[in-house]
Amino acid sequence: MKVFALVDCNNFYASCERVFDPRLKNRPIVVLSNNDGCIVARSNEVKALDIPMGVPFFEQKALIRKHDIAVFSSNYQLYGDMSQRVMDSLRRFAPDMEVYSIDEAFLRLDHLQPRDLIEYCTTIRTKVLQWTGIPVSIGIGPTKVLAKVANRVAKKQTGVFDIRDQKTQDAILKTLHVRKLWGIARRWAERLHRMGIETASQLRDASPVIIRKQLSVVGERLVRELRGQSCLDLEDVQPRKNIMSSKSFGNLLTEKAPMAEALANYAARACEKLRQQNSRAQAVYVFVQTNGFRETDAQYSNGLTCTLTVPTSDTRTIIEAAKFCLNRIYRPGYRYKKTGVMLLDLIPAALEQQHLFADSDQRPGDRLMATVDRINEDHGPDTVFFGAEGIHREWKMRCGSRSPRYTTQWNELLRVS
DNA sequence: TCTGGGGTCCTAGGACCC
DNA sequence: TCTGGGGTCCTAGGACCC
Numbered sequence: 547m548k549v550f551a552l553v554d555c556n557n558f559y560a561s562c563e564r565v566f567d568p569r570l571k572n573r574p575i576v577v578l579s580n581n582d583g584c585i586v587a588r589s590n591e592v593k594a595l596d597i598p599m600g601v602p603f604f605e606q607k608a609l610i611r612k613h614d615i616a617v618f619s620s621n622y623q624l625y626g627d628m629s630q631r632v633m634d635s636l637r638r639f640a641p642d643m644e645v646y647s648i649d650e651a652f653l654r655l656d657h658l659q660p661r662d663l664i665e666y667c668t669t670i671r672t673k674v675l676q677w678t679g680i681p682v683s684i685g686i687g688p689t690k691v692l693a694k695v696a697n698r699v700a701k702k703q704t705g706v707f708d709i710r711d712q713k714t715q716d717a718i719l720k721t722l723h724v725r726k727l728w729g730i731a732r733r734w735a736e737r738l739h740r741m742g743i744e745t746a747s748q749l750r751d752a753s754p755v756i757i758r759k760q761l762s763v764v765g766e767r768l769v770r771e772l773r774g775q776s777c778l779d780l781e782d783v784q785p786r787k788n789i790m791s792s793k794s795f796g797n798l799l800t801e802k803a804p805m806a807e808a809l810a811n812y813a814a815r816a817c818e819k820l821r822q823q824n825s826r827a828q829a830v831y832v833f834v835q836t837n838g839f840r841e842t843d844a845q846y847s848n849g850l851t852c853t854l855t856v857p858t859s860d861t862r863t864i865i866e867a868a869k870f871c872l873n874r875i876y877r878p879g880y881r882y883k884k885t886g887v888m889l890l891d892l893i894p895a896a897l898e899q900q901h902l903f904a905d906s907d908q909r910p911g912d913r914l915m916a917t918v919d920r921i922n923e924d925h926g927p928d929t930v931f932f933g934a935e936g937i938h939r940e941w942k943m944r945c946g947s948r949s950p951r952y953t954t955q956w957n958e959l960l961r962v963s
Numbered sequence: 964t965c966t967g968g969g970g971t972c973c974t975a976g977g978a979c980c981c
Numbered sequence: 982t983c984t985g986g987g988g989t990c991c992t993a994g995g996a997c998c999c
Contacts, residue, residue, distance in 0.1 A: 579967035
């Protein structure tokens, strides 16, 4: 039988902040989305105060002040680096592993004796905490979906929970609402509700054929996984098919010039990711939009795709293409909230089809880009950048309360006095 | 005043092929 | 009045995930 373990970091972003500031222990913490817009992570103390996930920050300000909640802008450099440390630690215990998200990984532990599993997972928890400072919970199950369910229980109990036993599954699935399952969100929960299905055990016992008609093959797989029939295996990391970079501006913009700067900056970020996975893009999509929440403002949104003659990962070419698109979709007279760029039709750099009429066997840009990437990796992001990205960057997003990038920026190292 | 960003997969329908 | 039977590829839209 297959054995899946889902390792999930507890309140990951909040835990990262605590690692470097022990004063935050037991203090409620929220972490905000980009631009300090929404609450995207909460410590247990905040969850206990019934402050929901994903709500606008400004709506909660009074409550936050009242309970002396520590507020952090998101610090993705820190979280990304901490994530890598956690994943590296896990890999030492289970080479057969899928990094599922920034704070979760599935492990295959089939090789262990069933009775040793709990002990082994307890050791994993202890070691990850010791090595990285991040607390994790582990759910064990015969399928990924059940391991996810087990993880929920683990979080509420002692940190490790095994759901492989049938009676245990019955007891837990009976009290679990379908909405809490991995793969069921609002729309599907509503549809299931109309079919009279509320709990996970009702869904498990439903007809796979009927569920397939309602929720496609994705729903059928979910039913089978709940029955202990493994349909989802560990997945290898595949190169991305699209790469997107977009952000809201710190303040609404009306002029084209600062929008073009922001766009160039996002394009440069997207190209870094593109080169990291050794791909080239064959098309670029650019969009602009106003702030839909401001109902009294005139609204406009538009997007345009531009095909490239030769697949490229050269930031200069992508910036040029992005500006070309922006020139065509920008309309004066609106207050813009956001722009973004998407790199499309990505292909491996090595598999590239040469263009009949383009001089593409020489790529002087490749060496330049590699050098730019290396400098920024060694000395921190933005050590060198393209002039088109601008210098003053009035469009830059708000991040008023970001903690130091302790582990990736030399001049922000933790000081001990 | 303030409302995130970045992905994936599946299906249906249309265009087109032989 | 009758109007084939397969395919593939692409796109848009809808659902989901963190």
